[in-house]
Amino acid sequence: MFSIVIAILASYTALELAVSMVEQARHRLVWIAAGAVAQGTGIWSMHFVAMLAFTIPGVQIRYDIPLLLLSYSVAIAGSAVALFAASKPKVTRATKLLCGLAMGAAIVGLHYIAIAAMRMPVDWTWNYVLVAASVAIAVGASGAGLWLSVRFRADLFVRGFLMRAGAGVVVGLAIAGMHYTAMAAMVFLGRSATEPASGLLATAGLATAVIGASHLILAVAIAGCMANLALALGRQRTMTEEVRDAVRSRDEFLSIAAHELLTPIHSLQLIVQGVRSGKLPLTPDRMTRAFRVVERQARRLTGLVDSLLDVSRIQAGRLDLHVDDVDLVAVVNDLLEQLGDDAAAAGCTVSVRTPGGPVFGRWDRQRLEQVVVNLLSNAIKFGRGAPIDIAIEKVNGAARLVIEDHGIGIPEDRLKAIFERFERAVPADQYGGLGLGLYVVRALVRMMNGTVEARSRVGAGSTFVLTLPLGAPKAA
Numbered sequence: 001m002f003s004i005v006i007a008i009l010a011s012y013t014a015l016e017l018a019v020s021m022v023e024q025a026r027h028r029l030v031w032i033a034a035g036a037v038a039q040g041t042g043i044w045s046m047h048f049v050a051m052l053a054f055t056i057p058g059v060q061i062r063y064d065i066p067l068l069l070l071s072y073s074v075a076i077a078g079s080a081v082a083l084f085a086a087s088k089p090k091v092t093r094a095t096k097l098l099c100g101l102a103m104g105a106a107i108v109g110l111h112y113i114a115i116a117a118m119r120m121p122v123d124w125t126w127n128y129v130l131v132a133a134s135v136a137i138a139v140g141a142s143g144a145g146l147w148l149s150v151r152f153r154a155d156l157f158v159r160g161f162l163m164r165a166g167a168g169v170v171v172g173l174a175i176a177g178m179h180y181t182a183m184a185a186m187v188f189l190g191r192s193a194t195e196p197a198s199g200l201l202a203t204a205g206l207a208t209a210v211i212g213a214s215h216l217i218l219a220v221a222i223a224g225c226m227a228n229l230a231l232a233l234g235r236q237r238t239m240t241e242e243v244r245d246a247v248r249s250r251d252e253f254l255s256i257a258a259h260e261l262l263t264p265i266h267s268l269q270l271i272v273q274g275v276r277s278g279k280l281p282l283t284p285d286r287m288t289r290a291f292r293v294v295e296r297q298a299r300r301l302t303g304l305v306d307s308l309l310d311v312s313r314i315q316a317g318r319l320d321l322h323v324d325d326v327d328l329v330a331v332v333n334d335l336l337e338q339l340g341d342d343a344a345a346a347g348c349t350v351s352v353r354t355p356g357g358p359v360f361g362r363w364d365r366q367r368l369e370q371v372v373v374n375l376l377s378n379a380i381k382f383g384r385g386a387p388i389d390i391a392i393e394k395v396n397g398a399a400r401l402v403i404e405d406h407g408i409g410i411p412e413d414r415l416k417a418i419f420e421r422f423e424r425a426v427p428a429d430q431y432g433g434l435g436l437g438l439y440v441v442r443a444l445v446r447m448m449n450g451t452v453e454a455r456s457r458v459g460a461g462s463t464f465v466l467t468l469p470l471g472a473p474k475a476a
Contacts, residue, residue, distance in 0.1 A: 040076030067117035078106025100143020130185030141174030383407030
């Protein structure tokens, strides 16, 4: 029984070291060597622990030392080949077959060389059917165990730990199953007249070596088991915390999104209800103002929905460009006209400088408008009550748009974060927004081979610099 435990623990230790090989590629050969020594020592220990239990009445068994060392070397070499193949980033069917053959060869080679090392005054022969069965057990069970380990090596949590432990049990049973089947294949014919030569290793010396190797394997296996279980539990806790954070972020986003979407809808409902109830006089002036509100709120609602859809398209890689000749100056002027009421309501005066006149380029007009609308809307929202300065020009063969507000500004440590999904530099309950606008801006600008940068100082305002090459970008 102890021999089987040794085989299982050694197999588990080697397979866990194989996981370390994948995680720490820089030291892969070191981990392969350690795993091969652990596996080879385990197979060797298992064999000779079992042999210590093997007795023939009145017969002393001795061992040829060179053949013992050769059997140990074969076990380590076969294990090294199997672990080297199993630790590759991509394991094909052919590689899995090689793993099973190499580990099976290590087990079979050690056993039959170790049997050949036995010296005793007894003659024997082989039952070759059982010999073939022992080889099949070694190769088949080893292949199954290594496949199971490779299958779950990327799972660094508790489930993966348990599945790899199961793989260790399978390989350990392969070693034990092969050994006892092979021992059953030995057919003893009777006592031999020839006595073994002197200078061989007696059973007592073998027992000392086996006990030392067994204790080494037990210590390494138990330490490795405890360490990997602790790591798996730690990863499980970390993953649970990350999932909880993700759920909290999702709930917060859904709450903000619902509020942002309902705000323009409520404005539209109020206007419709006022007209239908007669509380809103249908004078030309009143109707003009009502239509402006409807247009502004509809544009806001459309922008929110477009942002949500664009995030989904960006993540799926399904955002397309339709390139045409576009004048950046005309785009900015058209959008300023549309946003004029918003700027006036915020108390922002807007000045535009175009020192070189029109700036033509090959861009997707719709996506370019989306980028500029987001940047202008942010300048109006966060620069409330202060002027906004815009400059458009050609610089070094590229178009450059600079939008500078003189509002609340952005903390320096948030300048990069504001371009990420759901990130914002200010509380959502004070300024609203989904935290998607600048994320979409950066994605669209990158698709057009451009860049967008932010500079800011708290209390002094923010400056966004958009740079786009004039040539046609590669369509997504």
